Amino acid sequence: MSTVYIMWLRQMIRYFRSPxxxxxxxxxxxxxxxxxxxxxxxxxxxxxxxxYLSFLxxxxxxxxxxxxxxxxxxxxxxxxxxxFLKETLAAPVSRITVMLGRTAGxxxxxxxxxxxxxxxxxxxxxxxxxxxxxxxxxxxxFVVALMFTTLGTWFxxxxxxxxxxxxxxxxxxxxxxxxxxxxxPLDHVPRELQxxxxxxxxxxxxDAFRTLLLxxxxxxxxxxxxxxxxxxxxxxxGASRAFSRIEA
Amino acid sequence: MSTETADASAMIEVADLTxxxxxxxxxxxxxxxxxxxxxxxxxxxxxxxKSTTIKMLTTLLRPTSGSIRLNGLDPTKDALxxxxxxxxxxxxxxxxxxxxxxxxxxxxxxxxxxxxxxxREKIEDLLRFVDLWDRRKTxxxxxxGGMRRRLEIARGLLHHPTVIFLDEPTLGLDPQTRxxxxxxxxxxxxxxxxxxxxxTHYMEEADRxxxxxxxxxxxxxxxxGSPAExxxxxxxxxxxxxxxxxTGHSIREEEGSSADRMRTVIRGMQNRRR
Numbered sequence: 001m002s003t004v005y006i007m008w009l010r011q012m013i014r015y016f017r018s019p020x021x022x023x024x025x026x027x028x029x030x031x032x033x034x035x036x037x038x039x040x041x042x043x044x045x046x047x048x049x050x051x052y053l054s055f056l057x058x059x060x061x062x063x064x065x066x067x068x069x070x071x072x073x074x075x076x077x078x079x080x081x082x083x084f085l086k087e088t089l090a091a092p093v094s095r096i097t098v099m100l101g102r103t104a105g106x107x108x109x110x111x112x113x114x115x116x117x118x119x120x121x122x123x124x125x126x127x128x129x130x131x132x133x134x135x136x137x138x139x140x141x142f143v144v145a146l147m148f149t150t151l152g153t154w155f156x157x158x159x160x161x162x163x164x165x166x167x168x169x170x171x172x173x174x175x176x177x178x179x180x181x182x183x184x185p186l187d188h189v190p191r192e193l194q195x196x197x198x199x200x201x202x203x204x205x206x207d208a209f210r211t212l213l214l215x216x217x218x219x220x221x222x223x224x225x226x227x228x229x230x231x232x233x234x235x236x237x238g239a240s241r242a243f244s245r246i247e248a
Numbered sequence: 249m250s251t252e253t254a255d256a257s258a259m260i261e262v263a264d265l266t267x268x269x270x271x272x273x274x275x276x277x278x279x280x281x282x283x284x285x286x287x288x289x290x291x292x293x294x295x296x297x298k299s300t301t302i303k304m305l306t307t308l309l310r311p312t313s314g315s316i317r318l319n320g321l322d323p324t325k326d327a328l329x330x331x332x333x334x335x336x337x338x339x340x341x342x343x344x345x346x347x348x349x350x351x352x353x354x355x356x357x358x359x360x361x362x363x364x365x366x367x368r369e370k371i372e373d374l375l376r377f378v379d380l381w382d383r384r385k386t387x388x389x390x391x392x393g394g395m396r397r398r399l400e401i402a403r404g405l406l407h408h409p410t411v412i413f414l415d416e417p418t419l420g421l422d423p424q425t426r427x428x429x430x431x432x433x434x435x436x437x438x439x440x441x442x443x444x445x446x447x448t449h450y451m452e453e454a455d456r457x458x459x460x461x462x463x464x465x466x467x468x469x470x471x472x473g474s475p476a477e478x479x480x481x482x483x484x485x486x487x488x489x490x491x492x493x494x495t496g497h498s499i500r501e502e503e504g505s506s507a508d509r510m511r512t513v514i515r516g517m518q519n520r521r522r
Contacts, residue, residue, distance in 0.1 A: 006358040091359040092332040
């Protein structure tokens with residue numbers, strides 16, 4: 001337990017020590033909300049769908065978590081290149097606890113970052129259906145963050161440098177975001193796209209956010225929760241296996 | 249002798265150990281043993297296989313073939329139990345440079361299970377010992393190479409394991425710190441019976457501190473014994489002369505950057521294939 005805590009603490013110290021990074025990570029979600037939220041707002045309203053910003057905000061929340069989490073997970077590659085990873089790999093503690101601490105730390109950072117995004121969305125005019133849903137939303141945010149931090153850690157454990165990073169971003173992370181229903185409702189899109197969205201774990205996270213914050217749901221909260229917990233567990237198993245096999 | 253196979257007095261027992269990276273054989277069928285409480289030096293030119301061997305002994309690399317017993321345990325099977333037995337100072341950097349010196353020490357203390365009682369005092373003692381106490385709240389990022397090295401040494405000495413590995417610990421270290429470090433290690437060896445396994449390029453350091461040495465070259469052990477025995481075997485006056493007689497005069501490729509990076513790439517490919 002102390003190992004999980006100390007590895008978590010390390011992530012916290014590093015995160016709060018670099019305010020520029022905190023601000024930089026807010027730029028993209030803010031840009032999306034401004035450009036798309038306001039840009040498509042008029043058309044969306046004309047189509048009789050209400051406020052696009054309200055619809056988009058939970059999607060941007062998902063995007064922020066996805067990017068921050070994957071990146072936090074893949075920080076492992078830095079630690080490998082700068083050498084600190086060895087220090088943890090040779091330590092007389094179970095590697096699983098090292099990994100759990102790292103991912104919990106990364107997920108906390110991503111959740112915190114997304115909470116700022118949520119606050120920004122509210123500044124721009126987003127209103128949740130009920131403030132009572134915020135604690136529940138935070139819990140789901142953490143689960144989604146944990147899921148993707150673990151995935152990032154899994155990738156990083158298999159790669160030894162950043163050469164594969166761009167590939168993962170372009171062929172996995174970006175599609176995961178764009179095809180998740182973050183930007184558009186999944187109800188009326190072509191069946192092929194709907195099928196892809198169904199295979200994308202982020203879809204369920206964003207759907208859960210919308211259910212809690214807006215009261216509209218595509219999959220239903222129960223399915224969302226089941227998929228999120230299931231996929232997170234699966235990623236945990238894969239990442240633990242890969243992490244415990246890392247050589248230095 | 250065959251009666252010595254399960255020798256309880258051996259801290260480290262290595263038999264027919266081999267490590268290949270692709271076509272490159274870094275460690276080629278070596279066997280040796282280190283007694284409990286012994287100070288043992290591993291000598292060899294750059295790229296001879298010293299670090300690779302140490303990494304296999306410390307569960308960081310899996311051997312291609314051969315067997316290892318450390319404190320009676322097999323690193324490939326009881327990795328965690330083996331890790332509880334040793335401490336290590338790495339050859340290449342292993343600090344978190346976005347943390348302060350003190351934070352690096354504290355994380356190590358927690359990870360390596362240094363008893364909470366007296367931990368702070370010990371950290372202070374060691375940081376004073378390497379002359380970094382006044383800089384304890386400085387981020388490692390701002391440290392010079394020598395300061396980082398001293399911090400790594402202090403950190404490695406924070407917990408007292410049964411066997412301590414030091415991979416070229418004194419590389420880039422000033423003579424003052426080097427002497428202090430050895431005084432500390434000798435004390436630990438005497439008081440707690442700690443086995444010390446170190447690699448070095450400084451023959452004089454090995455001659456002065458090691459009870460036994462092994463010379464490794466091209467992944468093979470070419471000489472082993474007490475410093476006096478190794479010198480005698482080559483009719484050499486100094487260990488340096490004996491070393492050069494054993495390993496030749498040609499300069500080896502730098503191990504630190506290029507070869508390591510190549511290995512990383514190879515390892516990455518192997519991982520991906522898995």
